[in-house]
Amino acid sequence: MADFPQPDITDTNRPFWEGLDAGRLLFQQCDQGHRWLPARDFCPDCLSSTFEFVPASGLARVLSWVVYRTAFNDAFKDRLPYNVALVELEEGPRMMTNVLCAPDALAADLPVELVIQKEDTCSVARFQPAGRKAEA
Known part of the structure; x- marks a missing residue:
């Protein structure tokens, strides 16, 4: 099998990737309370460059x-x-990911929970249906 594509880790997104390696999903939040992913050097809503990385609960829903x-x-x-x-x-915040379930189990508004998995040298954020074990 070919090597799994690895992310381009920069100073801007390094806290996100280091958070996953430490078992936490982090998103950015500016001093005005706006929240976003993926990591940027400024808030996409108000353009503030004053922000912090904040841990997510790990709960989400499929859009x-x-x-x-x-x-x-x-x-x-x-x-x-x-x-x-x-x-x-x-x-x-919204993010692109994989949901660890059979294709026919996917549904709009499906509650999902975070699963961090290792791919080669990189930890990635994936999700599984809430309250269930991952199928794939």
Whole structure:
């Protein structure tokens, strides 16, 4: 199997990736209370450059998803079918991720909870249906 694609870790997003390595999902929050993902050097709402990384509860809901039945990268060919989902964290930020369940178990507003998994040298945030063990 091909190597799993690794993120481009920068000074801006390093706290996010280090948080995952430490077992926490972090998002940014500015001094005006706006919250966002992915990491940026300024708030996308008010452009403030005064912010902190805040731990998420790990709870979210599925907003949308697509199920891939063709691998467009060799690293994913043994994972077919797999999904890419947009989830909204309980705190408000949205992120792209995978939901660890069968494709037919995905539904709009499905409550999900954080699962941090290691891919090569990188920890990644994935989700599973709330209250259930991961299926994939």
